[in-house]
Amino acid sequence: MKAARRxxxxxxxxxxxxxxxxxxxxxxxxxxxxxxxxxxxxxxxGGFPMTGFSLQWYGKLMANEAVLAAFRTSLWIxxxxxxxxxxxxxxxxxxxxxxxxxGKQALSTLVILPALVPETILGVGxxxxxxxxxxxxxxxxxxxxxxLLAVPYVVLIAQARMIGIRRVYEEAALSLGASRLSSFRExxxxxxxxxxxxxxxxxxxxxxxxxxxxxxxxxAGVETMPTQILSMLKISISPEINALGTVMILVxxxxxxxxxxxLQSLTKLRRRGEPKEETQ
Amino acid sequence: xxxxxxxxxxxxxxMLVAPVLLxxxxxxxxxxxxxxxxxxxxxxxxxxxxxxxxxxxxxxxxTDSYYSGFLLKTLRVGAITALLCGVLGYFPAYFIWATTxxxxxxxxxxxxxxxxISFTIxxxxxxxxxxxxxxxxxxxxxxxxxxEPLPMLYNEGAVxxxxxxxxxxxxxxxxxxxxxxxxxxxxxxxxSMGCTSAQAFREVTLPLSLPGLAAGLLLCFVLAxxxxxxxxxxGAGRDALFxxxxxxxxxxxxxxxxxxxxxxxxxxxxxFFAAVYTRYMGMSQIVKGLGG
Numbered sequence: 001m002k003a004a005r006r007x008x009x010x011x012x013x014x015x016x017x018x019x020x021x022x023x024x025x026x027x028x029x030x031x032x033x034x035x036x037x038x039x040x041x042x043x044x045x046g047g048f049p050m051t052g053f054s055l056q057w058y059g060k061l062m063a064n065e066a067v068l069a070a071f072r073t074s075l076w077i078x079x080x081x082x083x084x085x086x087x088x089x090x091x092x093x094x095x096x097x098x099x100x101x102x103g104k105q106a107l108s109t110l111v112i113l114p115a116l117v118p119e120t121i122l123g124v125g126x127x128x129x130x131x132x133x134x135x136x137x138x139x140x141x142x143x144x145x146x147x148l149l150a151v152p153y154v155v156l157i158a159q160a161r162m163i164g165i166r167r168v169y170e171e172a173a174l175s176l177g178a179s180r181l182s183s184f185r186e187x188x189x190x191x192x193x194x195x196x197x198x199x200x201x202x203x204x205x206x207x208x209x210x211x212x213x214x215x216x217x218x219x220a221g222v223e224t225m226p227t228q229i230l231s232m233l234k235i236s237i238s239p240e241i242n243a244l245g246t247v248m249i250l251v252x253x254x255x256x257x258x259x260x261x262x263l264q265s266l267t268k269l270r271r272r273g274e275p276k277e278e279t280q
Numbered sequence: 281x282x283x284x285x286x287x288x289x290x291x292x293x294x295m296l297v298a299p300v301l302l303x304x305x306x307x308x309x310x311x312x313x314x315x316x317x318x319x320x321x322x323x324x325x326x327x328x329x330x331x332x333x334x335x336x337x338x339x340x341x342x343t344d345s346y347y348s349g350f351l352l353k354t355l356r357v358g359a360i361t362a363l364l365c366g367v368l369g370y371f372p373a374y375f376i377w378a379t380t381x382x383x384x385x386x387x388x389x390x391x392x393x394x395x396x397i398s399f400t401i402x403x404x405x406x407x408x409x410x411x412x413x414x415x416x417x418x419x420x421x422x423x424x425x426x427x428e429p430l431p432m433l434y435n436e437g438a439v440x441x442x443x444x445x446x447x448x449x450x451x452x453x454x455x456x457x458x459x460x461x462x463x464x465x466x467x468x469x470x471x472s473m474g475c476t477s478a479q480a481f482r483e484v485t486l487p488l489s490l491p492g493l494a495a496g497l498l499l500c501f502v503l504a505x506x507x508x509x510x511x512x513x514x515g516a517g518r519d520a521l522f523x524x525x526x527x528x529x530x531x532x533x534x535x536x537x538x539x540x541x542x543x544x545x546x547x548x549x550x551x552f553f554a555a556v557y558t559r560y561m562g563m564s565q566i567v568k569g570l571g572g
Contacts, residue, residue, distance in 0.1 A: 010477040017378075020371035024448060025387075028394055031405035031445070034415055038408055048408075048418040088299040099293035107297060109563060110304050116499075116554065116566070117308075117547065118506020120523040124530055124543040125311030128318050131536065148307045151300055156567060174287070209398045212508040215527070226400040233513060237407045245401040252396045 032249065039242035057243035067244060070228035074208050077139075077224065081146040081207035086200040088147075089154030090192060094184070096155070097162040115152035122148070123216030137219045145217045146207040153206065154199035161195035197263050201256045208252060312547065318540035326534035337541040347525075351545065354522040357436065358505030361443045365500040366493060368444070369451030373492075374485075376452075377459040388456075391449045403442050403513045410438055434516040442510040447503060451496040457568050458492020459485070495565035498557045502550050522546050 042052035061067060095101075096108055114122065126145060130137065165188065173183040189196070211226040218224060223231065225248065232241055285292065294301075322332045341347050376387045394402060409415050410432040417429040432438060462485065470480040508523035515521075520528075526546065530539035 013478065014378075017371050017375045020368065021375040024368055024372045024452075025390065028445065028448060029390075030415075031409050032397065032402065034408040035401065035405040048413055048415060049422075088303070091296045092300040095293040095296035099288050099290065099296075101290035101293040104293075107301065110308070111300060112563070112567060113304075114308060116502060118502065118523060118550065120506060120508050120526050121543045121547050122308070122311070124526060124539055125315045126307060127530070128315045128536060128540050129311040132314050132318070144303065144307060148303055151303065155300070171287075180292075205396050209400075211398075211400050212523070215508075216531075226398055229398075229400050229404070230509070230512075233404055237404060237411065241404065242408070245398075245405065248398050248401055252398060253393055256396050 035242050036246045036249065039239060039246040041239055041242075043239065057239040058247075060240055061243050061247065064240070066223065067228060070223040070225050073222060074225040077143055077146060078204045078207040080143050081150055082200045082204040084143075085147045085150040085154050085203040086196055089151055089199055089203075090158045090196055092151075093155050093158030093162050093195075094188065097159055098167060111155050112152045114148050119149070119210075119212040120216075123213045127216050137217060139219060139222070142214065142217045142219065142222075142224075145213055146210060147203075149210060149213060150203035150206045153202050157199045157202065158192065158195045161192055165191045194263065194267065197259065201259055205252050205256065312544075315540045316544055318537055319544050321537040321540075323535050323537045327536075329537050337537050340538070341541055341545060347542070347545075350520075350522055350525050351549065354505050354546075355549070357440060357443075357521060358501045361440050361447060361504040362497045362501035364440070364444055365447050365451040366497050369448050369496060370455055370489075370493065373452045373455035373459060373489075376456055391452055394446070394449050399446060400509060400513075402446055403510050406438065406442050406445065406514055407433060410441075433514060434519070436515065436519050438514040439511050439519050439521075442514040443504045443507060446510070447500040450499050450503070454496035454499065454565070454568075455489055455492045458489045458495075458565065462488045491561055491565045492568075494557065494561055495568075498554060499566065501553065505550060506546065 037050070038048070039057060040053050040055070041048075041050050042054035042056070043050070092111065096104060096111075122145075126141070127137075130141065135141075169187050169191070170183045173187050174180070178186065209226060210224070211230065214224050214227055215230075218227060229241065229244060229248075232238075232244075318329075319337050320333045320335065321329045322334045322336065323329050372387075372391075376384060376391075379387075381387070407414065411417070412429040412433075414432075416432065417426075420426045421429065466484050466488075467480050470484045471477070475483065505521070506523055507521060508527060511519055511521045511524050522542065523546075526539055526542045529535050529542060533539075
């Protein structure tokens with residue numbers, strides 16, 4: 001009797017958990033869905049009700065020079081950020097996992113700080129520094145700033161993968177006469193590929209999405225995609241912004257999804273016939 | 281004579297970390313140090329300051345209740361957001377961990393997708409839900425429940441909602457990572473010793489998942505208290521948080537010494553919470569939650 005009631009309670013608790021989970025997922029995606037739907041609204045105003053299906057706002061978007069310029073700027077910054085961050089982040093992770101040196105612990109803490117310190121503080125700090133040495137805000141500064149913001153994530157991802165790669169592989173290559181560089185290139189790097197790709201994608205999206213810090217760091221007159229959206233929102237929400245949001249969602253969700261799928265099929269192809277990877 | 285290079289030579293390690301180390305020094309450590317020095321500079325007029333040392337900025341910060349009010353409000357909003365995240369985030373994390381659903385990866389992927397969607401877009405999309413022409417108001421008006429659109433936007437509630445929206449995935453992933461590391465045989469053991477499922481949860485699962493919950497709470501609190509975009513888009517002027525105050529002081533009033541002072545205050549206050557956390561929990565959980 002008592003046991004049955006308890007079982008009943010357990011079932012209700014599980015149902016409640018499921019219910020809250022569904023609500024949280026709806027909560028997370030409902031606004032995004034509303035934005036995507038509204039971008040096809042024929043109405044002049046950026047809101048409900050839907051008055052008809054139309055692609056006019058996408059057309060208007062394509063003709064908006066400011067938006068296109070901001071998009072190109074963001075794309076370039078994100079590409080450079082992704083490439084550079086991945087390169088320096090992966091070598092750092094390699095050093096942090098393989099080597100023992102003084103200050104290693106301090107460095108691995110320092111390297112995650114950019115992810116924990118609020119962007120406003122990072123933003124102001126860098127501005128104060130360049131004001132103190134009397135330098136202008138340049139594109140280079142903005143890109144380096146984005147690299148700083150992306151570095152923690154790339155290092156953490158590469159580190160997690162690196163720990164799983166046994167050092168005997170590299171050492172075998174070295175003892176067979178490979179140089180340090182070629183052992184890294186031929187052995188370590190291919191094993192790190194998932195982390196390299198994952199890190200690069202993440203660095204790309206971090207840069208492409210960055211808003212607060214970019215507001216501080218961008219050179220005068222330069223708009224990135226998020227700052228452009230922000231300045232468009234100052235007027236009011238329009239269907240054009242909804243369309244822009246939808247395009248951005250397609251780009252930033254599409255690239256990692258397609259990239260991930262390609263990567264998965266590549267590793268599947270590669271895995272065939274290979275012995276199962278062991279971890280340290 | 282030069283020392284021979286060994287296999288795992290520290291000198292090589294330094295060469296490998298050099299680019300990141302230089303970046304961290306010049307873009308993180310040095311700026312914060314210079315900013316700390318700037319808090320003692322004298323503000324002359326918009327955009328102009330002299331390096332004559334003064335404590336006027338700190339004096340102003342500590343005596344003007346305008347600033348402390350902002351700080352307290354920011355901490356309150358951050359704490360409310362973090363707690364709501366903790367309560368609402370624990371359920372999905374537990375569900376994903378415990379479910380026998382075959383496509384669990386899909387649930388996890390859906391948690392990561394929001395990280396890819398521009399934060400600005402995720403924030404302004406709430407205007408389409410809460411605004412005068414948003415889903416809720418239009419639906420309620422149509423059904424005749426209300427005659428006037430409800431003012432749901434541009435208040436503190438909307439700001440908290442927006443932050444909840446962007447912080448929940450952090451919380452869920454943190455708790456999930458911590459649940460994943462629990463040895464499931466412990467729970468079977470508790471059950472076989474006569475615990476009910478509720479008791480097993482209370483005595484085994486919940487305590488073992490607390491590190492993830494704590495890491496999530498800290499992360500959500502710090503990110504909420506440091507936010508700028510959400511209050512800017514979803515709040516009214518008086519719902520601005522400390523981040524907005526800093527931005528306006530620097531970009532609007534061009535009062536750099538005061539802006540630096542406010543930044544250092546926020547840095548120290550949030551750093552204090554992070555330090556208390558690491559004192560008891562260590563850094564490893566945060567690292568795991570961030571993607572390590």
